[in-house]
Amino acid sequence: MKSGINIQRDENGVPHVQASQRQDVYWGQGYVHGHDRALQLILMRILGTGRLAEFLDPSDDGVAVDRFFRRMNWSKNTETALAELDPKVRPFLDQYCDGVNAALNKSIPWELKLLGYRHEAWTVHDCIMLSRMIAYLTLVQSQAEMERLFIEIAQAGISQDKLEDLFPGLLEGMDLDLIKKVKLGERLVPENLKWSSPVSRMMASNNWVVAGHKTKSKKAMLANDPHLETNRLPNVWCEMVLSSADQTVLGGTMPGVPGVLSGRNNDLAWGVTYAFIDSVDSWIEHCKDGKYFRGEDDWRPFEVRKETIARKKASPVEVTFYENEHGVLDGDPFEENHYLATRWAAADKGGVTLSALLNFWEAKTVDDGMAAARQVETGWSFVMADQAGDIAFQMSGIVPKRRESISGFIPLAAWDKENDWDGFHDPKDLPSKKNPECGFFTTANNDLNEYGQFKPINMPMGSYRSDRISEILKDATELESKDFKEMHYDVQSVQARLFMEKIKPLLPDSDHGRLLRDWDGCYDRESKGAMLFEDVYKALYQVVFGKNGFGEAIVDHLAEETGTFIDFYANFDRILLAESSPWFGDSDPKALYQKAINKALTGPIRVLKDCQTFTLKHILLGDKVPGIFGFNRGPIVAIGSRATIHQGQLYRSGGRETTFLPSFRTVIDMANEGLESNLAGGPSDRRFSRWYCNDLENWQSGTYKRLSSESTLPFPL
Numbered sequence: 001m002k003s004g005i006n007i008q009r010d011e012n013g014v015p016h017v018q019a020s021q022r023q024d025v026y027w028g029q030g031y032v033h034g035h036d037r038a039l040q041l042i043l044m045r046i047l048g049t050g051r052l053a054e055f056l057d058p059s060d061d062g063v064a065v066d067r068f069f070r071r072m073n074w075s076k077n078t079e080t081a082l083a084e085l086d087p088k089v090r091p092f093l094d095q096y097c098d099g100v101n102a103a104l105n106k107s108i109p110w111e112l113k114l115l116g117y118r119h120e121a122w123t124v125h126d127c128i129m130l131s132r133m134i135a136y137l138t139l140v141q142s143q144a145e146m147e148r149l150f151i152e153i154a155q156a157g158i159s160q161d162k163l164e165d166l167f168p169g170l171l172e173g174m175d176l177d178l179i180k181k182v183k184l185g186e187r188l189v190p191e192n193l194k195w196s197s198p199v200s201r202m203m204a205s206n207n208w209v210v211a212g213h214k215t216k217s218k219k220a221m222l223a224n225d226p227h228l229e230t231n232r233l234p235n236v237w238c239e240m241v242l243s244s245a246d247q248t249v250l251g252g253t254m255p256g257v258p259g260v261l262s263g264r265n266n267d268l269a270w271g272v273t274y275a276f277i278d279s280v281d282s283w284i285e286h287c288k289d290g291k292y293f294r295g296e297d298d299w300r301p302f303e304v305r306k307e308t309i310a311r312k313k314a315s316p317v318e319v320t321f322y323e324n325e326h327g328v329l330d331g332d333p334f335e336e337n338h339y340l341a342t343r344w345a346a347a348d349k350g351g352v353t354l355s356a357l358l359n360f361w362e363a364k365t366v367d368d369g370m371a372a373a374r375q376v377e378t379g380w381s382f383v384m385a386d387q388a389g390d391i392a393f394q395m396s397g398i399v400p401k402r403r404e405s406i407s408g409f410i411p412l413a414a415w416d417k418e419n420d421w422d423g424f425h426d427p428k429d430l431p432s433k434k435n436p437e438c439g440f441f442t443t444a445n446n447d448l449n450e451y452g453q454f455k456p457i458n459m460p461m462g463s464y465r466s467d468r469i470s471e472i473l474k475d476a477t478e479l480e481s482k483d484f485k486e487m488h489y490d491v492q493s494v495q496a497r498l499f500m501e502k503i504k505p506l507l508p509d510s511d512h513g514r515l516l517r518d519w520d521g522c523y524d525r526e527s528k529g530a531m532l533f534e535d536v537y538k539a540l541y542q543v544v545f546g547k548n549g550f551g552e553a554i555v556d557h558l559a560e561e562t563g564t565f566i567d568f569y570a571n572f573d574r575i576l577l578a579e580s581s582p583w584f585g586d587s588d589p590k591a592l593y594q595k596a597i598n599k600a601l602t603g604p605i606r607v608l609k610d611c612q613t614f615t616l617k618h619i620l621l622g623d624k625v626p627g628i629f630g631f632n633r634g635p636i637v638a639i640g641s642r643a644t645i646h647q648g649q650l651y652r653s654g655g656r657e658t659t660f661l662p663s664f665r666t667v668i669d670m671a672n673e674g675l676e677s678n679l680a681g682g683p684s685d686r687r688f689s690r691w692y693c694n695d696l697e698n699w700q701s702g703t704y705k706r707l708s709s710e711s712t713l714p715f716p717l
Contacts, residue, residue: 013691030099224271235681462570674708
């Protein structure tokens with residue numbers, strides 16, 4: 001252990017790092033990550049560097065995963081980001097990496113030793129790479145995949161009036177004939193991404209902040225509950241308390257990246273959700289003979305990047321990527337055709353982001369926090385509260401400037417220069433709000449464009465969760481932490497309430513009909529009505545979008561094997577709740593609802609607790625070892641739905657089960673020291689540690705522990 005650094009645990013196993021110098025605190029944070037989350041760190045780096053086939057899985061599936069990460073090039077394209085690091089921050093990153101290596105040099109997880117893995121030093125380049133992975137995977141990725149799905153829908157022959165009804169205001173400049181010419185190559189993310197479990201899928205979250213005049217303590221209060229993939233061990237979050245001579249920063253950290261991403265210091269609290277900004281675009285490139293078209297006889301060669309994917313006990317595979325100013329081509333330019341080239345605005349960023357996140361250490365006011373958040377290069381919604389009583393919301397992210405009226409959702413002709421980006425919007429123009437008159441602010445991945453000088457979001461999630469939070473907070477006074485905790489577990493569905501207004505008058509006088517008619521709109525463990533509603537809701541998708549559009553088989557696939565209806569249900573709900581739509585054909589909407597009800601209310605009556613269950617699985621061994629050894633935990637009941645504050649979503653994606661639930665919950669009252677939290681897991685990724693899964697029972701029961709500056713147990717344990 002480095003001298004001058006004290007690392008202990010509290011009674012819940014949460015690591016506490018204490019040092020007089022701030023840079024030594026980061027050495028200690030790196031050491032804790034290297035000790036408690038070594039397996040998570042190493043697996044994430046193996047994936048991010050495209051070396052899965054080399055170390056773990058030489059199959060075609062492993063090569064496909066490596067090809068995806070090599071395509072993104074996050075692990076090599078880091079020099080620009082490093083050059084943009086704040087000079088005062090670089091020593092903190094270096095110390096963090098030294099701490100990680102000090103732990104990994106002492107011990108490598110036995111699981112990886114059995115697979116022949118040899119330790120390679122952790123570097124600042126790895127921190128940059130992981131910050132990109134955290135921001136892109138299933139976040140930016142979901143936008144890119146939805147834009148790609150739009151092409152598949154258009155090419156399937158869906159009429160333009162239906163497309164405009166499903167994506168209103170997003171299709172300006174669309175050349176439908178050109179889009180139909182696009183040849184889609186390999187998926188942006190492999191269909192069978194079974195090795196993605198080390199990198200938790202991230203999608204939805206809630207956060208809200210309340211001013212002191214609405215609280216019992218008369219101080220501001222804040223809550224955050226990131227909804228990530230929860231059916232994994234360890235939990236993606238690693239709680240920690242970091243203390244120097246004059247500052248304490250505590251909350252949720254991400255192994256591989258220094259600092260606290262959601263939490264507080266002595267003066268300021270902050271929570272984050274994904275903002276759903278559109279920072280990724282595709283262009284349609286006309287290619288032949290290895291070149292791309294730029295007008296008349298102007299054909300230009302691509303930059304060619306060749307990489308070799310090593311394979312464990314097998315021959316290596318050489319892959320070639322073709323790149324230009326629009327990103328990486330999805331196709332072979334030597335075969336004449338129209339292909340997509342895709343670019344993410346933050347693909348070569350990360351240095352300023354890490355600097356900004358580390359600047360939260362010394363932020364004292366919401367103004368300081370907003371200034372730091374504006375510098376984050378990826379898309380997040382921050383809410384904040386300070387000791388002076390101010391509260392605020394600030395969105396972050398690099399957003400391209402596109403020509404007027406162009407949304408960025410549809411691919412445009414690459415040879416028309418008017419379709420190129422014209423720099424990036426000023427972060428000061430991003431949506432933000434300080435001290436709203438209503439006394440609170442909430443974000444839940446919903447449309448927040450009204451708070452900015454331009455519109456960075458074009459495909460938000462529905463507003464149901466935000467509406468429910470606002471509904472509770474609007475007239476509330478004398479709020480306490482217990483009220484926020486109850487809100488974290490709230491399973492009342494605003495979405496269901498809206499649909500039931502149309503469904504109730506059409507229900508039959510039967511056991512099914514009476515149960516659904518009397519349902520209270522809550523997705524709790526014992527609910528039968530919730531499952532009946534889900535049956536009707538899914539039948540509506542089939543009746544409206546299956547028979548009149550995509551086809552029933554495609555609707556089933558999108559519902560069962562992708563997150564399309566989970567992430568972007570607002571687009572589909574808007575049609576289902578409308579009085580008229582091209583998707584209804586010649587049918588009256590009431591007749592379509594009746595058809596769905598008749599179709600759905602015929603099977604056995606089920607209880608939510610028997611249907612929505614999942615198992616937390618070890619990120620490497622998963623189902624490879626018998627349950628008796630305790631690497632996996634469950635079954636766990638997932639209360640809630642896509643549209644409740646306590647989101648509870650189970651589905652398959654890429655050939656494996658995934659979940660979206662509140663993986664980590666925090667409540668902060670600025671009148672008190674520290675914060676209250678629970679975590680779906682524990683501090684350590686070591687199965688035989690007492691801290692492997694010690695917080696799971698609290699997470700299930702709604703019990704919160706307190707994180708503060710107090711610690712009593714030695715480290716490591």
